[in-house]
Amino acid sequence: MTDAHETAADRSLRTTGGAPPDETGSVAGEAPIPLLEPREGIPPVIADAAALAEVTAAFAAGTGPVAVDAERASGYRYGQRAYLVQLRREGAGSALIDPVACPDLSGLGEALADVEWVLHAATQDLPCLREIGMVPTRIFDTELAGRLAGFPRVGLGAMVESVLGFVLEKGHSAVDWSTRPLPEPWLRYAALDVELLVDLRDALEKELDRQDKLEWAREEFDAIASAPPAEPRKDPWRRTSGMHKVRRRRQLAVVRELWLTRDRVARRRDVSPGKVIGDAAIVEAALALPADAHAMAALHGFGRVNRRQLEQWQAAVDRAKALPEAQLPAPGQAVAGPPPPRAWADKDPVAAARLAAARAAVSELAERLNMPQENLITPDTVRRVCWEPPQRVDTESVAEALTRHGARPWQVRQVTPVLTAALTADTAPGA
Known part of the structure; x- marks a missing residue:
């Protein structure tokens, strides 16, 4: 060899x-x-x-x-x-x-x-x-x-x-x-x-x-x-798989309490949290709001848990049940920046049209440069510039906006011309 x-x-x-x-x-x-x-x-x-x-x-x-x-x-x-x-x-x-x-x-x-x-x-x-x-x-x-x-x-x-x-x-x-x-x-x-x-x-x-x-x-x-070390994620419990099924604030509180309890147990045992209980079990308990450990044991994911552990999980559910309304988590996590793109058409149709034009222009450029779009420019950067474009849309102001949102110089040079053209095109709805 x-x-x-x-x-x-x-x-x-x-x-x-x-x-x-x-x-x-x-x-x-x-x-x-x-x-x-x-x-x-x-x-x-x-x-x-x-x-x-x-x-x-x-x-x-x-x-x-x-x-x-x-x-x-x-x-x-x-x-x-x-x-x-x-x-x-x-x-x-x-x-x-x-x-x-x-x-x-x-x-x-x-x-x-x-x-x-x-x-x-x-x-x-x-x-x-x-x-x-x-x-x-x-x-x-x-x-x-x-x-x-x-x-x-x-x-x-x-x-x-x-x-x-x-x-x-x-x-x-x-x-x-x-x-x-x-x-x-x-x-x-x-x-x-x-x-x-x-x-x-x-x-x-x-x-x-x-x-x-x-x-x-x-x-x-x-x-x-x-790059500096990443900041700890805010409210990591919200990333529990299956969270889209949980709608009510009281149920969200149960997810939070079970997630935090699982995290403490996993840290103490030095095991992956998923080996303690799975996300699916947390979501099922939040939806069911079991009244006691016996009801908890009937839920998927808790049937093989011993009595002492069942009481630990039931205690987490009970803590969430006892919280006053003011301490319940909000249904959605506050997100800095523009709303999800699916909401743009209702909130700001002109911005939605800008985003569609910008996405098409970036996609075409990425294909021409033979690289993934997300490596050419992050989708989040494109959304932010389209949601709040510069007051005067020209190459200099667009380049400044891209730089402000973290784009590297090579990305600014490549993306600025096509993004400027997309932002200045006639993107009024129905045009």
């Missing part, structure tokens, strides 16, 4: 001719090669301070970008913490680090602070990496690069296959990474995730440059790297 590894980037250019793959995402010319083993074998898991110091020194002395990935235990454990961190850099090889045994990786993060980090779907991994002290200043996101370049499938496996011509092992992405010790097949899978990440980065950089999109990508990467 050594020769295949060493020629991965060259092979990608040879098999694709420097162009992205076809609509199916397949590489023309050669059958993909299964990638079964890391080139230096599976590295040992770093689980103590001495081994971590050695790895930190080795990666600090390496050259070029560093490939970084993290595995979480979504669906098994509470929260989104990292349970394995994988890295690879030229001159240092690959490393697998156990962040449970080594919870502070700030020294490693500082050693790589000035290095470009290559991640796939960076926004998914950066929060859990930040928690353990790993904060990059420069990144290259291979998933986002694939979107900007117009690739139809941008999962890591699909990208490695279509761009480099190798097939990554599948099947362990959704396992419980909090398991200790981690089985060898899982470790092999984890090491292979960073095996060709820098090769993929190099090939995508060439493709973006060929399409004159490299500077656009760099602006996007800089925006991700410099």
